[in-house]
Amino acid sequence: MPSVIYTASDGSEVTVTGYPGDSVMETAVRNGVPGIVAECGGSLSCATCHVFVCPSSVESFPPMEDLENDMLDGTAVDRAENSRLSCQLILHDDMDIRVQTPETQV
Numbered sequence: 637m638p639s640v641i642y643t644a645s646d647g648s649e650v651t652v653t654g655y656p657g658d659s660v661m662e663t664a665v666r667n668g669v670p671g672i673v674a675e676c677g678g679s680l681s682c683a684t685c686h687v688f689v690c691p692s693s694v695e696s697f698p699p700m701e702d703l704e705n706d707m708l709d710g711t712a713v714d715r716a717e718n719s720r721l722s723c724q725l726i727l728h729d730d731m732d733i734r735v736q737t738p739e740t741q742v
């Protein structure tokens with residue numbers, strides 16, 4: 637099963653076991669992980685599921701599509717090189733992923 641470590645901006649961490657095919661966003665929301673709002677429910681229209689993917693996990697996901705790239709220009713906390721929208725990050729078997737949530741999503 638995939639595992640995701642969510643690190644908050646204050647350094648606190650939550651580790652969650654996810655399901656293959658679920659997104660990093662869905663896994664957070666389902667398990668009450670703070671720091672991801674996901675207002676649009678994953679339809680790529682809100683940018684409130686912004687995360688910073690830790691360097692060791694960046695290669696685990698395919699490159700972003702143009703729409704995700706455009707949406708990242710509207711995040712509450714400025715995007716960085718490792719920014720992704722977590723509703724677009726799909727888990728697969730035996731992934732060990734680490735992401736950091738921004739200070740705010742709205």
Ligand code: FES
Nearest residue numbers: 676678682683723
């Ligand atoms: S949940 Fe809205 S863009 Fe990801």
